[in-house]
Amino acid sequence: MAPIIQTRDLKKQYNPPDGPLAVRDVDLVIETGEVYSLLGPNGAGKTTTISMLSGLLQPSGGEAIIAGYNIATDPIKAKQVIGVIPQEIALYPRLTGRQNLRFFGQLYGLSGRALESAIDEVLEFIDLRDRADEKVEKYSGGMKRRVNIGVGLLHRPRIVFMDEPTVGIDPQSRRRILDAVLELKQRYGMTVLYTTHYMEEAQELSDRVGIIDHGVIIAEGTTGQLIQMIGELDQIILRVDNQQVPPAMLEQFGNVEGVTSVNQQDGELTVRARRGRKALPDLITIANNAGVHISSVRVQEPDLEAVFLHLTGRALRE
Amino acid sequence: MRKVFIIALNDLHLYFQDRSNWFFVTVMPIIFVLIIGVVFRGSGGGPAVIPIDVLDQDGSPASAALVEALLTANPTVIVCPYAATGQPDAPDCELAEGQTLTEALAAERLTAGTVYATLTIPAGYSTALEAGEPVELVFRADPALSAPGIARQTIAAVVTRLGGATVAARLSAQAAADLNIIDEDNRGAFYAARYAEAEAAWGPPAPITVTVETAQAEPQDQTGAASFSGFAQSSAGMAAMYAMINVLGLAAVLIQERQDGTLPRLMVTPISRSQILGGKILRGYLLGLLQFAILLAVGALLGVNFGRNIPAVIVVVLAYVFTISAMAIALAALARTPEQASGLGMLATMTLAPLGGAWWPLEIVPQFMQVLGHLSPIAWCMDAFNTILYDGGGIPEVIGPVLVLLAVGAAFFALGVRRFRYE
Numbered sequence: 001m002a003p004i005i006q007t008r009d010l011k012k013q014y015n016p017p018d019g020p021l022a023v024r025d026v027d028l029v030i031e032t033g034e035v036y037s038l039l040g041p042n043g044a045g046k047t048t049t050i051s052m053l054s055g056l057l058q059p060s061g062g063e064a065i066i067a068g069y070n071i072a073t074d075p076i077k078a079k080q081v082i083g084v085i086p087q088e089i090a091l092y093p094r095l096t097g098r099q100n101l102r103f104f105g106q107l108y109g110l111s112g113r114a115l116e117s118a119i120d121e122v123l124e125f126i127d128l129r130d131r132a133d134e135k136v137e138k139y140s141g142g143m144k145r146r147v148n149i150g151v152g153l154l155h156r157p158r159i160v161f162m163d164e165p166t167v168g169i170d171p172q173s174r175r176r177i178l179d180a181v182l183e184l185k186q187r188y189g190m191t192v193l194y195t196t197h198y199m200e201e202a203q204e205l206s207d208r209v210g211i212i213d214h215g216v217i218i219a220e221g222t223t224g225q226l227i228q229m230i231g232e233l234d235q236i237i238l239r240v241d242n243q244q245v246p247p248a249m250l251e252q253f254g255n256v257e258g259v260t261s262v263n264q265q266d267g268e269l270t271v272r273a274r275r276g277r278k279a280l281p282d283l284i285t286i287a288n289n290a291g292v293h294i295s296s297v298r299v300q301e302p303d304l305e306a307v308f309l310h311l312t313g314r315a316l317r318e
Numbered sequence: 319m320r321k322v323f324i325i326a327l328n329d330l331h332l333y334f335q336d337r338s339n340w341f342f343v344t345v346m347p348i349i350f351v352l353i354i355g356v357v358f359r360g361s362g363g364g365p366a367v368i369p370i371d372v373l374d375q376d377g378s379p380a381s382a383a384l385v386e387a388l389l390t391a392n393p394t395v396i397v398c399p400y401a402a403t404g405q406p407d408a409p410d411c412e413l414a415e416g417q418t419l420t421e422a423l424a425a426e427r428l429t430a431g432t433v434y435a436t437l438t439i440p441a442g443y444s445t446a447l448e449a450g451e452p453v454e455l456v457f458r459a460d461p462a463l464s465a466p467g468i469a470r471q472t473i474a475a476v477v478t479r480l481g482g483a484t485v486a487a488r489l490s491a492q493a494a495a496d497l498n499i500i501d502e503d504n505r506g507a508f509y510a511a512r513y514a515e516a517e518a519a520w521g522p523p524a525p526i527t528v529t530v531e532t533a534q535a536e537p538q539d540q541t542g543a544a545s546f547s548g549f550a551q552s553s554a555g556m557a558a559m560y561a562m563i564n565v566l567g568l569a570a571v572l573i574q575e576r577q578d579g580t581l582p583r584l585m586v587t588p589i590s591r592s593q594i595l596g597g598k599i600l601r602g603y604l605l606g607l608l609q610f611a612i613l614l615a616v617g618a619l620l621g622v623n624f625g626r627n628i629p630a631v632i633v634v635v636l637a638y639v640f641t642i643s644a645m646a647i648a649l650a651a652l653a654r655t656p657e658q659a660s661g662l663g664m665l666a667t668m669t670l671a672p673l674g675g676a677w678w679p680l681e682i683v684p685q686f687m688q689v690l691g692h693l694s695p696i697a698w699c700m701d702a703f704n705t706i707l708y709d710g711g712g713i714p715e716v717i718g719p720v721l722v723l724l725a726v727g728a729a730f731f732a733l734g735v736r737r738f739r740y741e
């Protein structure tokens with residue numbers, strides 16, 4: 001079966017010819033029923049990619065096929081199978097939650113009883129039944145986010161685009177949203193394209209993850225595959241704050257058995273080692289001898305954060 | 319098309335959810351219609367000239383006196399074909415060389431719109447008058463027009479005066495004749511008799527009455543407002559101005575929605591961009607129509623006679639509201655922020671409204687201001703309304719201004735649709 005989302009050389013340059021190249025030659029292949037995360041830092045090109053896939057932005061090059069429809073030449077049909085949940089809350093604050101759902105539902109071609117039952121089902125799903133008839137402007141941030149999600153689900157889309165839906169909300173609401181994503185996949189068989197800069201979210205939710213940086217997908221696969229790719233190294237993070245670190249000390253770090261790389265960023269030394277816990281005493285001794293005070297130590301088993309750091313030399317979150 | 323309506327209705331719902339917007343569409347414009355209407359009541363738009371024909375079938379000194387009295391009674395009522403040529407602003411209603419006014423010709427001139435009304439002095443006028451019998455003059459005019467009303471009032475005034483004089487003359491003539499036969503003994507009886515006669519003569523019916531007959535007149539191209547009604551000016555003018563204010567408000571809404579993300583969200587639903595913009599324009603359009611409906615209804619309640627020309631009024635309103643809706647889209651394309659759009663919209667309205675004659679009739683401003691004023695779409699709208707209200711114009715007579723409005727609208731529409739940024 002053909003993949004439900006497929007892009008070829010998708011590009012976007014804002015304000016050509018001198019504007020930034022926000023997305024460069026992205027080739028995505030996403031299968032039906034998959035949860036696929038685009039993981040990348042601020043400005044990586046996640047929203048731009050989603051905007052092109054949802055027909056909001058005209059790509060500067062390449063093409064995108066959604067459920068068999070080319071988004072550029074067959075936009076109406078493609079949009080009918082997509083549910084878009086934008087990064088920023090996009091609702092009419094003066095309308096109630098229910099009125100917002102009804103309005104957008106009508107634009108998706110729903111009407112009458114079908115519309116009302118879809119609204120009820122969505123209200124159930126986002127757990128907002130009891131507050132549905134209050135104006136959105138009176139909602140808390142978390143409730144607004146949930147209505148924002150609900151609007152994208154009304155017409156039972158086969159594909160859902162969720163752009164950083166958990167930014168800036170409390171842990172409880174965040175948990176609910178993550179559970180909702182899993183439910184969309186498991187209960188409704190929807191395909192989800194999820195973007196985030198939280199590696200834990202990508203790790204928990206995704207069947208596959210694409211790591212995006214400066215508009216390029218620099219690595220792609222299951223979490224396991226990505227970690228394997230960087231050789232399953234542990235990370236030892238030593239907090240040195242703003243002390244001067246002598247280059248000789250970093251050189252000595254590199255000579256400790258099992259250590260493959262040493263990085264210094266934001267008052268932290270990140271040492272990657274095959275067996276981190278074994279190398280740790282040696283590292284501390286070397287630092288003591290160099291007169292560098294270590295204020296804290298963390299040992300991290302490999303994760304997507306490490307993958308990103310390995311690939312870009314930068315932390316995912318600054 | 320259904321989705322276009324859904325968008326427009328949702329927008330109108332949002333608009334009227336804000337109570338203050340009700341105020342801006344109803345209370346405030348109505349107050350201005352009243353104020354401006356009262357201020358301009360009775361003031362004329364330039365020299366008002368109402369040509370009428372007087373058909374004298376009696377040809378007596380008495381009928382000539384009536385014509386003479388009419389000629390001087392009201393400078394705005396021109397009595398054809400007797401009026402002195404060379405009179406300022408005299409309309410073209412003289413008879414051709416050697417032509418005489420007959421009943422048929424008078425009827426023709428009335429239908430053709432050469433004159434607003436025909437007054438017939440019937441044969442036997444003077445005889446009846448001298449005999450103290452009631453006389454009927456016949457006044458024919460198109461009841462849909464307001465101009466003949468002025469003429470009729472003038473005639474009524476003249477006739478009352480002449481009637482009074484006739485009675486007085488007759489009574490004194492009789493008194494003089496009676497003098498010879500009066501002796502001292504009969505004096506009391508004489509006074510009693512004279513008193514009774516006078517009372518009978520002055521009592522109803524008046525010696526001369528005017529019967530009004532109706533006639534259908536062709537629309538006229540006479541310039542100069544015949545009967546200038548303050549409320550006609552103010553209801554049409556304020557409708558044009560408030561429709562512009564409220565419809566231009568659409569620009570700020572569009573930009574706000576782009577910022578709030580609801581416009582991009584509309585764009586990921588399965589509808590085309592032209593449907594989205596169409597829905598937004600329809601919102602502006604319906605609001606503009608509503609504004610006209612409210613204020614023209616208020617005008618009608620205040621006695622403005624839209625006559626038999628409702629279709630022409632509708633055509634003008636449809637064209638003008640298209641123009642301002644297109645202006646709103648162009649404004650949305652040019653302004654960057656909602657505040658800028660509101661400010662520019664208000665500035666545009668407050669310039670174009672007085673310039674175009676929404677506050678006062680353009681006839682009272684200097685010639686160059688009249689020309690300059692036609693930069694404003696409101697001027698073309700008001701021209702069309704004046705043609706309908708004062709000259710009895712129908713759709714053919716307002717085609718000119720309507721075409722101008724449509725052309726201006728089309729230009730703004732093309733600019734707006736091409737330049738508007740959705741993201």
Ligand SMILES: Nc1ncnc2c1ncn2[C@@H]1O[C@H](COP(=O)(O)OP(=O)(O)OP(=O)(O)O)[C@@H](O)[C@H]1O
Nearest residue numbers: 014020022040041042043044045046047048049197
């Ligand atoms: N409308 C625009 N005009 C010009 N440049 C833009 C525009 N939108 C985004 N960019 C630039 O394109 C790049 C990618 O932006 P994008 O919003 O896609 O990133 P993102 O991954 O979604 O980031 P975030 O996590 O902050 O949402 C950034 O460098 C951004 O500055």
Ligand SMILES: [Mg+2]
Nearest residue numbers: 046047048087
């Ligand atoms: Mg983004």
